[in-house]
Structure formats: C-alpha cells, structure tokens
Amino acid sequence: MPSLCAKLPSRLPFVVVLSLGIILAAEIAAIGFLVPFTFPSYIANLARPSFLSYIGDLLPFLIAAPLVSLLVGLSGWWLIIERSGRITKRRGIVVGVLGGITAHPLIWTFLALFSQPSVFGDVGPTPDLLQNIRLVITYSLLSLIFAGWITAPVGGIAGALLIRCQRAYIGVSRDED
Structure with missing residues (x-):
C-alpha cells in the first residue's frame, strides 16, 4: 500500500487544505474554550497595565493547540482515511472527534515540555518530571471535562467538511456511508 508521501505530489493541494482546516478548527x-472562561478576567484587567501580560498568558495555548492538532489530525487522517482508501463522512467525523479528544493530553504535555512553568499556575519551584506528569494528567482530565464539549464537536464538524473537500478534490460525487 503506497504511503502518503508517495501520493504527496498529486495530493499536495488537498494536504495543504487539510492542514489549514485542522489548524483553523484547532484555533x-x-x-x-478560552473566551468564555477568561472573558470576565479580561474585562477586569482591561484598564490595568498588566493587560498585555494577561494576553501573553494565553499565547502558549494558541500556539500549542494548532501544532498538536496538526500532528494528531494528519496522523489520524492517514491511519483512518488514507490508508484504508475509504473516504466517508463517518470516518472524517471519527477522525475529528478522536483528534479533538486526544489533543488534550498532548497539548498539556507540549506546554509542560516547552513552556514556562507559569502555564500550570503557581506550583512552587520548577516542577520535576513526576510533578509534571501529575500536572499533565490532572490538567488533561480537567480540560477534557471543561473543554471536551467544544473540541470534540468542532473536530467532528471539521472532519466532515474536510471529507467533502477531499471528495470534491478527487471528483467523487456521493458518499459511501
């Protein structure tokens, strides 16, 4: 079975659209998720000099989300859709929902590895490996509870729309579901 890289030159326009769709859905x-939970604090800090530092605290999430989602989304797309050769809306929705769910622990892992310790709040001195693992597990579970309700549906909708794009790109008119 040919790999995605072997098909890449002929599918490059769709891979670009797929990547942009994944990044847009992640953002x-x-x-x-961030706006409803941070809006009251945003308004409270609007007139204070610390307003810019408040916006800077959200930046790691806005960088980690699309990077991790791109990794998860492209991998899932290749495993579930490209490798099987079955381009169905159901598979697109499954890839999107699974991507929306599996991205949570990977985003927190990314933040634990590449961000300043302040992402996890005031946890004392620089956390050690075991404390980072506990924080990643805790924050992953909390973010799944509080944000999974938005990431899973957004991923599913994006997956279905990207299936429509791929079907239009390859010229298939009706769904196999």
Whole structure:
C-alpha cells in the first residue's frame, strides 16, 4: 500500500487544505474554550497595565493547540482515511472527534515540555518530571471535562467538511456511508 508521501505530489493541494482546516478548527476550539472562561478576567484587567501580560498568558495555548492538532489530525487522517482508501463522512467525523479528544493530553504535555512553568499556575519551584506528569494528567482530565464539549464537536464538524473537500478534490460525487 503506497504511503502518503508517495501520493504527496498529486495530493499536495488537498494536504495543504487539510492542514489549514485542522489548524483553523484547532484555533476555533481553543478560542471557543478560552473566551468564555477568561472573558470576565479580561474585562477586569482591561484598564490595568498588566493587560498585555494577561494576553501573553494565553499565547502558549494558541500556539500549542494548532501544532498538536496538526500532528494528531494528519496522523489520524492517514491511519483512518488514507490508508484504508475509504473516504466517508463517518470516518472524517471519527477522525475529528478522536483528534479533538486526544489533543488534550498532548497539548498539556507540549506546554509542560516547552513552556514556562507559569502555564500550570503557581506550583512552587520548577516542577520535576513526576510533578509534571501529575500536572499533565490532572490538567488533561480537567480540560477534557471543561473543554471536551467544544473540541470534540468542532473536530467532528471539521472532519466532515474536510471529507467533502477531499471528495470534491478527487471528483467523487456521493458518499459511501
């Protein structure tokens, strides 16, 4: 079975659209989660000099979400859709929902590895490996509870729309579901 890399030159326009769709869906989900939970604090800090530092605290999430989602989304797309050769809306929705769910622990892992310790709040001195693992597990579970309700549906909708794009790109008119 040919790999995605072997098909890449002929599918490059769709891979670009797929990547942009994944990044856009990740940002929509991240902003959709962050805005309702941070809006009251945003308004409270608007007139204070620390306002810019408040916005800077959200930046790691807005960078980690699309990077991790791109990794998860492209891998899932290749495993579930490209490798099987079955381009169905159901598979697109499954890839999107699974991507929206599996991205949570990976985003927190990414933040634990590459961000300043302040992402996890005031946890004392620089956390050690075991404390980072506990924080990643705790924050992953909390973010799944509080944000999974938006990341899973956004991923599912994005997966279905990207299936429509792929079907239009390859010229298939009706769904096999």
